Amino acid sequence: MSTDAELDVNILVVDDLAQNLLAMEALLARPGVRVIKASSGVEALELLLLHEVAVALLDVQMPEMDGFELAELIRGSERTRHIPLIFITAGSREQNWQFRGYESGAVDFLYKPVDPYMLRSKANVFFELHERRRALAQQLEARTEALRVNDMFMAVLSHDLRTPLQAVIMGASMLARQGGDARVVSVAQRMLQSSERMKHLIEDLLDVTRIRQAGGLALAPARIGMDTLVHRTLDELRAGCADRQIEAECHGDPVGEWDGERIAQVLANLLGNALHHGARDVPVRVEVDGSIADRVVVTVSNGGSIPAELLPQLFNPFRSGARPAGGHRGLGLGLFIAQQVAQSHGGRISAESRDGITRFRVALPRQASTAST
Numbered sequence: 001m002s003t004d005a006e007l008d009v010n011i012l013v014v015d016d017l018a019q020n021l022l023a024m025e026a027l028l029a030r031p032g033v034r035v036i037k038a039s040s041g042v043e044a045l046e047l048l049l050l051h052e053v054a055v056a057l058l059d060v061q062m063p064e065m066d067g068f069e070l071a072e073l074i075r076g077s078e079r080t081r082h083i084p085l086i087f088i089t090a091g092s093r094e095q096n097w098q099f100r101g102y103e104s105g106a107v108d109f110l111y112k113p114v115d116p117y118m119l120r121s122k123a124n125v126f127f128e129l130h131e132r133r134r135a136l137a138q139q140l141e142a143r144t145e146a147l148r149v150n151d152m153f154m155a156v157l158s159h160d161l162r163t164p165l166q167a168v169i170m171g172a173s174m175l176a177r178q179g180g181d182a183r184v185v186s187v188a189q190r191m192l193q194s195s196e197r198m199k200h201l202i203e204d205l206l207d208v209t210r211i212r213q214a215g216g217l218a219l220a221p222a223r224i225g226m227d228t229l230v231h232r233t234l235d236e237l238r239a240g241c242a243d244r245q246i247e248a249e250c251h252g253d254p255v256g257e258w259d260g261e262r263i264a265q266v267l268a269n270l271l272g273n274a275l276h277h278g279a280r281d282v283p284v285r286v287e288v289d290g291s292i293a294d295r296v297v298v299t300v301s302n303g304g305s306i307p308a309e310l311l312p313q314l315f316n317p318f319r320s321g322a323r324p325a326g327g328h329r330g331l332g333l334g335l336f337i338a339q340q341v342a343q344s345h346g347g348r349i350s351a352e353s354r355d356g357i358t359r360f361r362v363a364l365p366r367q368a369s370t371a372s373t
Contacts, residue, residue: 008034009127010051014044014070015059015088024057027116028123041065045073048080054130055123057110060089084126086110147212161202169195204333208317211337217344219259221368226254226263226288226296233267234286241275245283252290256366262341263364266349269334270300270360278302278358295347298362306353314351315339344368 009032013024016039025035036051038044041062048056056074060067067087074080090112108122172195175188211217227250234246267286274284282303289297306314317336335349342349347364 008032009130010034010036010053011123011127012036012038012044012047012051012053012056012083014038014041014056014062014067016040016062017059020059024114024119027114027119033127041067041070041073044070048074048077048083053083055084055086055126057086057088057123060087084129086122088112088114162199165195165198165202169199201333204337207337207340208333211340217262217340219262219344219368221257221259221345223255223257224260226250226256226258226290226298228254229260229264229267230286230288230298233264233271237268237271237275244275244280246271246275247283247285248287249285250288250290252288252292252296254288254290254296256296256364258345258364258368259341262344266338266341266362267298267300269338270362273334274300274302274358274360277304279304279356282357295363295365298364299359300362301357301359303356304358305356306351306358308353311351311353315349338362 011028011033013021013028013035015021015024015037018039021037021039025037028035036047036053038047042065044056044058058067058070062070067089071085071087074083074085084107086108088110110119110122169192172188172191176185176192179185207217230248230250234248238246271284271286278284279302285299285301287299287301289299315335315338317333339349342362342364345364345368347362349360349362351358351360353359
């Protein structure tokens with residue numbers, strides 16, 4: 001728990017004359033503000049190692065190390081370079097003098113004899129800025145911790161859900177294989193379909209947690225043909241949508257080094273979306289273009305349009321964009337994960353919707369790279 005002293009706003013005053021330090025302390029001291037005094041540049045640097053200050057008031061004309069030299073040392077340290085510096089001087093108001101001060105890092109000048117009202121007014125501005133910065137830092141820390149706890153919760157929850165879900169899948173599979181009562185078989189098949197959907201949702205949640213915790217997805221690239229991945233994905237999808245027409249075309253060299261399981265995940269997501277949301281009277285089309293030397297491009301298209309206002313949000317996780325009436329509302333993670341898979345390979349994914357056709361385009365370098373394009 002923070003003490004009152006830790007919550008005070010600190011102001012550093014540097015002057016080689018004790019009476020000037022006392023006078024400045026009398027002018028600036030108030031509840032919530034602590035004046036830290038230093039009689040030399042060396043002492044000031046030592047105090048800055050121990051205390052966080054909102055503003056520093058530096059006397060220019062000091063022996064051994066003057067205010068300009070002290071300011072340059074303060075600006076040269078990563079820990080203290082953000083501290084606002086105000087020079088206090090009885091010296092000249094010439095422009096060259098001020099230029100040297102600003103080049104040393106000053107934000108303002110005060111001239112002796114110091115006007116008490118002006119001193120307090122300038123100091124108050126930096127006190128308020130310091131308090132706002134401190135509050136923002138606390139909010140950022142709290143939100144970062146909340147995200148960490150949320151990620152941990154998602155990972156544990158998703159992992160623990162898989163065990164009971166597997167038991168449901170096994171039980172439903174056994175009921176479906178036994179046959180007999182048609183109603184029992186129908187219920188078992190619906191349970192299997194729902195369980196598979198839940199399984200994919202859990203895997204999506206785990207992938208999002210991995211992305212947020214590790215900054216990306218780990219890949220296991222191997223040499224494989226994109227046409228092979230497309231046909232394998234289509235074989236799996238056609239079993240559940242025999243009434244839909246799907247066209248596939250491949251030209252050029254489709255071979256590259258990718259994580260086949262991850263790319264298949266992207267294809268399944270894009271093709272699944274096309275089949276689910278696309279117009280039923282327009283074929284779903286997937287095209288593999290291997291004619292470019294350094295990359296392979298996959299385009300998935302379907303009939304229907306995506307509202308223009310929704311396009312910029314498509315790849316955001318947990319989006320709550322519009323869906324067709326009666327359409328399935330998922331977590332909005334599929335396209336986000338597809339984007340992350342593409343970026344983890346050094347590629348990218350984009351979407352366009354015009355003239356009644358929606359297209360998703362995935363461009364991947366032939367060799368997986370961690371650099372995003």
